[in-house]
Amino acid sequence: xxxxxxxxxxxxxxxxxxxxxxxxxxxxxxxxxxxxxxxxxxxxxxxxxxxxxxxxxxxxxxxxxxxxxxxxxxxxxxxxxxxxxxxxxxxxxxxxxxxxxxxxxxxxxxxxxxxxxxxxxxxxxxxxxxxxxxxxxxxxxxxxxxxxxxxxxxxxxxxxxxxxxxxxxxxxxxxxxxxxxxxxxxxxxxxxxxxxxxxxxxxxxxxxxxxxxxxxxxxxxxxxxxxxxxxxxxxxxxxxxxxxxxxxxxxxxxxxxxxxxxxxxxxxxxxxxxxxxxxxxxxxxxxxxxxxxxxxxxxxxxxxxxxxxxxxxxxxxxxxxxxxxxxxxxxxxxxxxxxxxxxxxxxxxxxxxxxxxxxxxxxxxxxxxxxxxxxxxxxxxxxxxxxxxxxxxxxxxxxxxxxxxxxxxxxxxxxxxxxxxxxxxxxxxxxxxxxxxxxxxxxxxxxxxxxxxxxxxxxxxxxxxxxxxxxxxxxxxxxxxxxxxxxxxxxxxxxxxxxxxxxxxxxxxxxxxxxxxxxxxxxxxxxxxxxxxxxxxxxxxxxxxxxxxxxxxxxxxxxxxxxxxxxxxxxxxxxxxxxxxxxxxxxxxxxxxxxxxxxxxxxxxxxxxxxxxxxxxxxxxxxxxxxxxxxxxxxxxxxxxxxxxxxxxxxxxxxxxxxxxxxxxxxxxxxxxxxxxxxxxxx
Numbered sequence: 106x107x108x109x110x111x112x113x114x115x116x117x118x119x120x121x122x123x124x125x126x127x128x129x130x131x132x133x134x135x136x137x138x139x140x141x142x143x144x145x146x147x148x149x150x151x152x153x154x155x156x157x158x159x160x161x162x163x164x165x166x167x168x169x170x171x172x173x174x175x176x177x178x179x180x181x182x183x184x185x186x187x188x189x190x191x192x193x194x195x196x197x198x199x200x201x202x203x204x205x206x207x208x209x210x211x212x213x214x215x216x217x218x219x220x221x222x223x224x225x226x227x228x229x230x231x232x233x234x235x236x237x238x239x240x241x242x243x244x245x246x247x248x249x250x251x252x253x254x255x256x257x258x259x260x261x262x263x264x265x266x267x268x269x270x271x272x273x274x275x276x277x278x279x280x281x282x283x284x285x286x287x288x289x290x291x292x293x294x295x296x297x298x299x300x301x302x303x304x305x306x307x308x309x310x311x312x313x314x315x316x317x318x319x320x321x322x323x324x325x326x327x328x329x330x331x332x333x334x335x336x337x338x339x340x341x342x343x344x345x346x347x348x349x350x351x352x353x354x355x356x357x358x359x360x361x362x363x364x365x366x367x368x369x370x371x372x373x374x375x376x377x378x379x380x381x382x383x384x385x386x387x388x389x390x391x392x393x394x395x396x397x398x399x400x401x402x403x404x405x406x407x408x409x410x411x412x413x414x415x416x417x418x419x420x421x422x423x424x425x426x427x428x429x430x431x432x433x434x435x436x437x438x439x440x441x442x443x444x445x446x447x448x449x450x451x452x453x454x455x456x457x458x459x460x461x462x463x464x465x466x467x468x469x470x471x472x473x474x475x476x477x478x479x480x481x482x483x484x485x486x487x488x489x490x491x492x493x494x495x496x497x498x499x500x501x502x503x504x505x506x507x508x509x510x511x512x513x514x515x516x517x518x519x520x521x522x523x524x525x526x527x528x529x530x531x532x533x534x535x536x537x538x539x540x541x542x543x544x545x546x547x548x549x550x551x552x553x554x555x556x557x558x559x560x561x562x563x564x565x566x567x568x569x570x571x572x573x574x575x576x577x578x579x580x581x582x583x584x585x586x587x588x589x590x591x592x593x594x595x596x597x598x599x600x601x602x603x604x605x606x607x608x609x610x611x612x613x614x615x616x617x618x619x620x621x622x623x624x625x626x627x628x629x630x631x632x633x634x635x636x637x638x639x640x641x642x643x644x645x646x647x648x649x650x651x652x653x654x655x656x657x658x659x660x661x662x663x664x665x666x667x668x669x670x671x672x673x674x675x676x677x678x679x680x681x682x683x684x685x686x687x688x689x690x691x692x693x694x695x696x697x698x699x700x701x702x703x704x705x706x707x708x709x710x711x712x713x714x715x716x717x718x719x720x721x722x723x724x725x726x727x728x729x730x731x732x733x734x735x736x737x738x739x740x741x742x743x744x745x746x747x748x749x750x751x752x753x754x755x756x757x758x759x760x761x762x763x764x765x766x767x768x769x770x771x772x773x774x775x776x777x778x779x780x781x782x783x784x785x786x787x788x
Contacts, residue, residue, distance in 0.1 A: 109423075110423050111691065111694075111695060111784065111785060111786055112425035112695065112698075113421075113422070113423045113424060113425065113426070114152075114382055114426055114427070114428055115154070115275060115421035115422070115423070116423060117386075117691070117692055117695045117696075118276065118277065118384065118385050118386030118387075118692065119382040119383060119384055119385065119386075119428070119430075120154045120155065120272075120275055120278050120305070120382070120383050120385055120421075121151065121152050121153045121154055121155075121380060121381070121382050121383075121426065121429065122153060122154065122155040122156075122157070122305065122336065122338060122359060122380070122381060122382075122383055123148040123151075123153045123155065123156045123157070123197070123378045123379065123380045124157050124338045124339060124340040124357040124358060124359050124369075124378070124379050125141075125144050125145075125148070125156055125157060125158050125159075125340055125357065125376065125377065125378040125379075126158070126159055126340055126341060126342065126343045126344075126355040126356075126357050126369070126373065126376070126377050127140040127141055127143075127144050127158065127159075127162070127376040127377075128140060128343075128344040128345045128375065128376065129159075129162065129165045129166075129342060129343075129344070129345035129346055130165070130345060131165040131167070131168050131171075131345065131346075131347060132164060132165060132168050132171050132177055133165075133180075134163045134164055134177070134180045134181045134183070134184035134185075135180065135183075135184050135187075137162060137163050137164070137165070137184070138163060138184040138185075138187060138188045138191075140376060141158055141162060141163075141188065141199070141201055142188060142191050143376070144156070144158075144376045144378055145192070145195060145197060145199050146195065147378065148197055148378050148380065149195045149196045149197055151380055151426075152196065152421070152422055152424075152426040153196065153197045153380055154196060154197050154198065154272070154275065154278070154419050154421055155197055155198045155200070155280065155305065155307075155338070156197045156198070156199050156200070156378070157200045157307040157308075157309060157338045157340045158199070158200065158201045158202060158309065158340055159202055159309055159310060159311055159340050159341055159342040159343075159355075160202040160213065160215075160229075160284055160285050160309040160310050160311035160341075160342060161202045161203065161204060161213060161311055161342075162201050162202045162203075162309070162342065163181050163184055163185060163188075163201055163202065163203040163204075164177060164181050164203065164204055165342075165345065165346060165347070166202075166311030166342050166346055167311070167342075167346045167347035167349070167351065167353075168347070169239075169243075170242075170243070172204050172211065172243045172244075173211070173243060177204075178204060178205075178206060178211075181203050181204060181205070182205070182257065182258065185201075185203055185216060185223070185257070185258065186257075186258035186259075188201065188218060189218045189221060189222060189223050189258060190221055192218045192219060192220060192221055192222075193220055193221035194220070195220070196419070196420070196421065196422070197219075198217060198218070198219045198224075198270065198272075198280065198417065198419070199217075199218045199219065200215055200216070200217050200218070200280075200282060200307055200309065201215070201216050201218065201309075202214065202215055202216075202284070202309045202311075203216050204243075204244070205226060205255065205257065207228075207253075207255045207264060210244075210245035211243060211244055211245065212228040212229065212244055212245055212247055212250075213228065213229040213232070213240065213243075213244045213247075213284060214226050214227065214228050214229070214247075214284075215227045215229075215282045215284055215307070215309050216257075217268075217270055217280075217282070217415070219417050220417075220418075223257055223258060223260065223262050224262075224263075224270060224415050224417060225262060225263040225264070225268045225270065225413075225415045226255060226257065226262055226263070226264045226268075227247075227265070227266060227268055227282045227283075227284075228245075228246075228247025228250050228264070228265070228266060228284075229244065229246070229247055229283075229284035229285065229286070229287060230246065230247050230248035230266055230283065230284075230287050230290075230294050231246060231248060231286045231287050231289075231290050232244055232246050232286065233285075233286045233289075237313065237350065237351060238286075240286075247265075247266055248266060248294075249266075250264065250265045250266055251265045251266060251267040251410075251411065252265060252267060252411060252413070253265050263413055263415060265413070266294055267410065267411060267412050267413050268282070268412075268413050268415055269281055269298065269301060269302060269303055269412055269413070269414050269415065270282075270414075270415045270417060271302075271414050271415065271416055271417070272416075272417055272418065272419040273416055273417070273418055274418050274419055274420060274421070275385070275419050275421060276385065276389075277304050277385030277386065277388065277389045278304065278305065278385060278419070279302050279303045279304050279305065279414075280303060280305050280306075280307060281294075281295055281298030281299065281301075281303030281305070281306050281307070282298075282306075282307045282308075282309070283295045283298070283306070283307075283308055284308065284309050284310070285308065285309065285310040285311055285312055287308070288308055288310075288325050288326070288329060289325065293329060295308075295329060295333060295335075295337070296329075296332070296333060297405075297407045297410070299333035299334070299335045300333075300398070300401065300402035300405065300407040301402070301407055301410070301412045302412075302414075303333075303335065304335055304336065304383075304385055304388045304389065305335065305336045305338070305383060305385075306329070306330070306333065306335050306336065306337045306338070307337075307338045307340075308326070308337065308338065308339045308340070309340060310322075310339060310340060310341040310342070310356075311341065311342040311346070311353070312341050312342075312356075313346075313351040313352060313353055314351075314352050314353060314354035314356075314371075319354060319356055319371065322339065322341075322356060323358065323365070326339050326358060326360050327360050327363060327364075327365065328363075329360075330360040330361055330362055330363055330364075331362055331363030334362055334388055334391045334392050334395065334398060335361075335362070335388060336359065336360065336361045336362075336366075336383040336388065337359070337360040337361070338358075338359050338360075339356065339357060339358050339359075339360075340357050341353070341354065341355055341356040341357065342355065343355020343356075343371075343372065343373055343377075344373060344374060344375070354371040354372050355369070355371060355372065355373045355377060356368075356369070356371050357369045357377060357378075357379045358379065359379060359380075359381040359383075361381075361383055361384065361387075361388070361430075362387065362388060362391060364431070366381040366382075366383075366430050366431060367379045367380065367381040367429070367430075380429055381429050381430050382428055382429045382430045383430075384430070386686075386688065386692065387686055387688075390686050390687050390688075391686070394687070427699075428696075428699045432696060432699055432700045432707070433700065433707075433708075434674065434678065434700045434701060434707065434709070435620050435621075435674065435677065435678070435710055436677070436678060436681040436682070436685075436757065437618045437620055437621050437677055437681060437755055437757050438620055438621050438624055438710045439710070440708040440709065440710050440711075442711045445624060445628075445710060445711055446628065448621075449621075449624055449625050449627075449628035450628070450632075452617065452621070452625060452754050452755070453487075453488065453491070453625060453628065453629070453632075455616075455752055455754050456488045456613045456614075456617075456752060456754065457488055457491050457492045457495060458752075459611075459613065459751075459752035460488060460489065460492045460587070460611065460613050461492050461495060461496055463585070463611045463750070464492065464496065464585070465496075467585060467610075469583065469584055469585045470502065470582070470583040470584060471498075471502040471503065471504060471582055471583065471584035472489050472492075472493070472502065472503045472504070472584050472585060472587050473503075473504045473506070473575050473578050473579040473582065473584045473585065473586050473587065474486055474489055474503065474504070474505050474506070474575075474586070474587040474589070475505075475506055475507070475508060475571055475572075475575050475589065476505045476506065476507050476521045476524065476525055476532075477507065477508075477513075477517060477521055477589075477654070478507070478516070478517030478518060478519070478520035478521035478524070478646060478649065479517060479646065479649065479651065479652070479654075480619070480622050480623060480626065480646060480647075480649075480651065481589045481590060481591050481594075481614055481619075481622060482521075482589040483520075483524060483626060483643065483646045484589075484614065484617075484622050484625055484626055484629075485587055485588070485589040485613050485614050486503075486505060486524065486525070486528065486530075487626070487629050487634075487635070488587075488613045489503050489587050489613075490503065490528050490530065490635075491634060500528060500529040500530045501529070501530060501531050502584075503528075503530040503531065504530070504531045504532075504533070504578065504582060504584065505521075505525040505530050505531065505532045505533075506532070506533050506534075506535045506574070506575065506578065507521035507522060507525070507532070507533075507534050507535070508534075508535045508536070508537045508570075508571045508574065509534065509536055509537070509538070510537050510538060510541060510567040510571075510654065510655060511538060511541070511563075511567065511655065511656070511657050512567075512652075512653070512654040512655045512656045512657050512658065512663065512664055513654050514652075514654060514658060514663050516645070516649060517649060517652075517654060518534075520642055520645050520646055520649070522534065523638075523642045524639065524642045524643075524646075527636070527638045527639045527642060528635075528639060535574060537567060537570045537571060537574070540570050541566050541567050541570055544566050544570065545562075545563070545566055548562075550562060550563065550566075559655075559656045559657070563655070563656075564601075564653070564655040564656065565601045565605060567655050568601035568605045568606055568653075568655065569601055569603070569604045569605045571606070572586075572601070572604050572605050572606060572608055572609075573604045576604070576608075579610065585610035585611055586608075586609045586610045586611075587609060587610070587611060587612075587613060588606075588608070588609025588610075588611060588612025588613065588614065588615065588749060588751065589606070589609075589612070589613075589614055590606050590607065590609075590612060590614060590615070591614045591615070591617050591618065591619050591622060592614075592615060592616055592617055592618045592619075592680070592755075592759065592760060593618050593619035593620070593673050593676055593677055593680065594619070595615065595741075595744070595745055595748060595760045596676065596680045596684075596733070596736075596737055596741070596760060597670055597676060597733065597736045597737065597741060598736050598737075598740050598741025598744050599666070599670060599736075600744060602743070602744050602747075607744050607747075607748065608749060609749050610749065611749060611750055611751060612748070612749050612750070612751035613751060613752070614751070615748065615749075615751030615752070615759065615760070615761070616751060616752055616753045616754030616755060616759045617754055617755070618673075618677045618680065618681075618755065618757070619651075619673040619676075619677060620673055620674055620677045621755070623647055623712075624710065624711075624712060626643050626646065626647055627647070627712050629643065630643050630644070650663065650665060651665070651666045651667060651673070652664045652665055652666055653666060670732060670736070671728075671729035671732050671733070672719075672721070672729065674701075674719070675697065675701070675721060675725075675726060675729050675730070675733075676729065676733050678693070678696075678697055678700065678701075679693050679697070679730055679733045679734075680733070680737075680757075681757045681758075682696065683737070684757060684758040684760070684765065684766060685756075685757045685758050689777070689780050690730060690734060690777050690778075690780045690781040690784075690785060691780055691781070691784040691785050693730065694723065694726055694727060694730055694781070694785045697721070697726045697730070698723045698726060701719075701720055701721040701726065702720055702721070702722065702723070703720055704718045704719060704720040722788065723785075723786065723787075723788055724787055724788050727781065727785050727787065730781060730785075731778065731781055734774045734777045734778055734781065735774050735778065737774070738768075738772055738773060738774035738777055739772065739773050739774045742768050742769065742770045742771075742772055743770035743771075745760045745761075745762060745766065745768075746762050746768075746770045747762075748760070748761060748762070753765065
């Protein structure tokens with residue numbers, strides 16, 4: 106891939122798909138063909154590579170015994186031939202529903218068309234014949250039909266449930282098809298299709314609507330996409346179907362690996378096409394990473410079955426089509442308020458539960474924690490307090506120390522003192538400057554001679570002394586040191602190794618990204634666990650700029666972490682996609698530009714004020730991505746290889762060498778940086 110293709114979604118491993126429903130004219134295949142073709146052309150103009158239409162869309166589903174009239178069936182075959190010819194020059198694979206004769210039987214079929222050809226026909230496996238359904242009156246079940254062909258439009262066409270449709274020029278695009286009732290059985294055909302390699306599953310449906318049924322359909326589609334680690338397109342019949350005894354809602358939706366990507370309004374008037382971009386790279390990586398997926402396919406015998414792969418060349422446009430899919434700026438932080446509240450509750454509960462178990466097992470009599478007045482130590486202290494409460498310990502079993510150094514500001518010092526006092530823990534101010542000055546003097550550092558040298562040694566002397574004091578205080582008081590450093594800092598190596606903030610007896614924050622911690626503190630304010638005076642301090646902490654406060658403030662401005670290493674919002678974005686999905690720099694940069702280039706587009710998590718809603722250009726994204734890659738792959742792994750215990754909190758992953766991330770401490774970022782340089786433009 107060259108930089109000229111950087112903004113092409115197809116070259117970045119996505120495919121644009123559409124789930125469509127159109128008005129049906131009962132028993133009029135020619136009219137239905139025109140409706141389908143019009144919608145397919147509109148989708149083609151949007152760059153869609155796949156369009157899926159409802160069950161029996163060429164004839165209408167609800168025509169009962171008209172399905173057995175030869176005049177109708179002849180007209181269906183003629184319309185199908187014309188529709189196939191009309192797809193010549195169109196980008197998308199078009200999947201339509203039709204009643205088709207084969208041998209002595211009539212089948213309810215999905216027909217796959219592309220570039221003037223009928224690629225194959227898939228019969229419906231399972232026919233409902235209960236309550237309002239009477240499909241066995243008209244059709245033969247197709248579940249056992251394999252390795253067959255049928256004569257259609259003057260050509261021999263593959264026919265059976267063993268067909269998969271693969272685009273040679275779109276890596277990972279493999280289409281499997283089932284029809285309506287097939288999804289409702291205990292073992293849907295799409296399950297076997299997915300294990301055989303299908304990444305995109307299409308359901309042509311004519312499911313009638315009753316109260317509550319749409320929610321059940323959504324649940325089935327959502328769970329099937331998750332269980333199969335696949336995309337799932339659902340297209341149901343709507344306007345025009347007979348309402349003699351039933352009604353139809355035209356529900357269309359697109360799901361991917363347990364997530365709803367897009368859905369249309371129901372009960373539409375006119376044609377509807379819901380369009381979304383499927384992440385084929387994500388699907389392939391998830392299956393590869395989850396070894397039990399392949400194991401299940403092997404044990405179930407799916408891989409031993411004969412599957413026919415029908416090849417096609419999609420020839421997608423190499424142009425910038427944008428990206429049509431939900432893409433969060435903060436992948437660790439949900440944008441939905443209710444989901445965010447639930448995530449915060451669970452994250453806090455995980456931390457407290459884990460810390461309780463550790464305290465019980467190690468027989469500690471208390472906890473020791475350094476409190477700086479910043480986000481991380483504030484949140485860790487709240488976890489420690491809640492843990493003490495649940496254990497029935499007095500809060501005085503927690504010993505908090507604020508340890509001002511050469512860069513400590515009055516604001517953070519005041520916040521630390523007020524927080525500890527209001528929470529009712531034992532608290533003390535331990536000024537590390539005399540000890541730090543002595544150490545600097547002992548090692549003959551220029552600062553001890555009055556020179557304004559604020560190098561890494563100057564910083565780490567302070568960071569190391571703070572942790573050293575905490576460990577010795579824990580020895581003295583039979584306690585354990587509670588770590589405060591977060592997941593984002595571990596990713597960047599933004600911590601002092603050994604006797605420094607990299608180390609603790611137990612680090613409750615090790616699984617939390619920086620971008621989530623502020624929301625957890627907001628949740629703590631709203632939870633009612635802590636009194637009003639504590640919440641007042643917490644609000645002050647939330648407004649404080651992130652800083653290690655190791656260098657004396659220059660002209661009243663304290664040391665800024667993000668000015669040095671870059672925005673945590675961008676780093677957490679990168680971390681999520683490297684850690685959870687194994688994406689490369691070019692892809693991450695492409696997605697980051699889509700998510701961050703315009704602050705006015707897309708949703709923001711609750712609590713973000715307008716002045717905090719930032720945007721980042723590709724140039725800025727690229728600059729800080731380079732910093733992340735170098736720090737993550739080259740300079741920081743040795744710190745993670747020796748990190749203390751701490752609970753995994755987020756599904757996005759952890760960096761524990763005993764858990765989600767195991768890497769050599771002497772690795773390097775060479776190939777990642779080369780990909781960034783070669784494939785991501787500067788603007």
